[in-house]
C-alpha cells in the first residue's frame with residue numbers, strides 16, 4: 001500500500017479539491033482511501049506530497065506503439081503528395097520492416113514516455129506484417145514490465161495479401177484467448193468484406209469491440225462509396241459492427257449527418273487525434289451530433305496526453321463550439337469507455353502527482369484554466385499505476401531508462417537501414 005502524505009487531491013470528475021492524506025490500495029482496479037483503512041498492511045511506502053497535486057492518471061485512447069522508432073528517420077525516396085501516399089511510402093514501409101526486437105524496444109520507449117507524461121493506460125493499434133504472430137504478446141509483456149495498463153489490437157487488413165490477412169486474424173484470435181483486447185482493423189479502404197466478416201466473428205466470439213480508423217482522409221469515404229455504394233459508417237452498420245459494445249472508431253473527420261446519427265445511437269466511441277490530423281493535413285474534427293462518446297488519443301505522434309488535450313482545445317475552438325469542460329470531458333471519457341466495457345487496469349488507484357508551482361491561485365473553480373494554459377506533462381513528478389509507484393521523482397521505478405534508450409537507438413538504426 002502507498003501512503004500519500006499532505007497532498008491536495010483533485011477529483012477528476014467534479015474537480016473538487018481536498019487537502020488530505022491518501023492511502024492507495026495496490027492491485028488492478030484498487031481503491032483509494034481518505035481515512036486510514038482498518039487492517040493497514042505492514043509494508044507501507046510513504047510519499048511526501050506537501051505542495052503537490054494528486055489526480056487521476058491519464059489514459060490514451062488511440063496510440064501506435066509501432067511508430068515509436070520513427071522519430072528523426074530518413075525521408076522516403078519518393079515524397080508523398082497526399083495522405084494515401086504518406087501511408088504507402090512511409091508507414092506501410094516502416095511497419096513491414098519491424099521485427100521482434102524493434103517491437104519490444106518500441107513498446108518500452110513508449111511505456112517510458114507515457115509514464116513520464118502522466119499516462120498509466122494505453123489503448124494501442126499495432127501493425128508489423130513481417131512479424132505478426134506473437135507481436136501483441138511482445139507489447140503486452142513490455143507494458144506489463146513497465147507497470148502500465150493496456151488494451152491492444154492487431155491491425156487486420158487485406159493490403160498485404162491474403163496470407164497476411166489470415167495471419168492478422170489468427171494473431172487477434174490467439175491474443176484474445178488470454179488477454180483483454182480489441183479486434184483491430186486498419187480502415188474501410190483496406191479491408192474487404194470477407195476479412196471484415198471474419199473480424200466481426202472474432203469480436204462476437206470474444207464479446208469485444210473493433211478498433212478501426214474511420215474517415216481520417218476523404219479517400220476512405222470515396223473508396224467506400226465507389227466500391228460498396230455507401231459511406232463507411234453505413235458499411236460498418238450494415239455488417240453489424242455497430243451492435244458491438246466496445247468499439248473505438250478513430251478520427252471520424254469526414255462524416256455526414258446520417259453517419260453521426262448512426263454512431264450516436266450505438267455504443268461506439270470515437271477517438272480523436274488533433275496533432276496527427278494537423279500533421280497529415282487531413283481536415284479537422286467536428287463533434288456535432290456525437291457529443292458524449294468522444295475520447296482523445298495521440299495516434300503515434302507522441303505519448304503526451306496533456307499535449308493532446310491542449311491541441312484539442314486550441315484547434316477545436318476554431319472549428320466547433322467548445323468550452324474547456326467539453327474538451328476536458330473528452331480527455332477523461334476514456335475512463336468511462338474502459339469501465340463501461342469492463343476492461344481492467346484503469347482504476348481509481350492510477351494517480352499522477354503534479355509538482356505545479358503556479359504564480360496565481362488554483363482551485364476547483366479555475367482548475368481548467370490552469371489545465372489548458374499552465375499545466376504540462378513536465379509537471380508530472382510521480383505516477384502511480386494500479387497502486388504501484390512506477391515513476392518516482394520523474395525517474396522510472398521499474399525500467400532502466402538508460403538501457404531502454406540505448407537499446408532503442410540501436411533498434412532505430414537497424415530499422416532505418418531496412419527502409
Ligand SMILES: [Zn+2]
Nearest residue numbers: 064213250299
Ligand atoms: Zn491511428
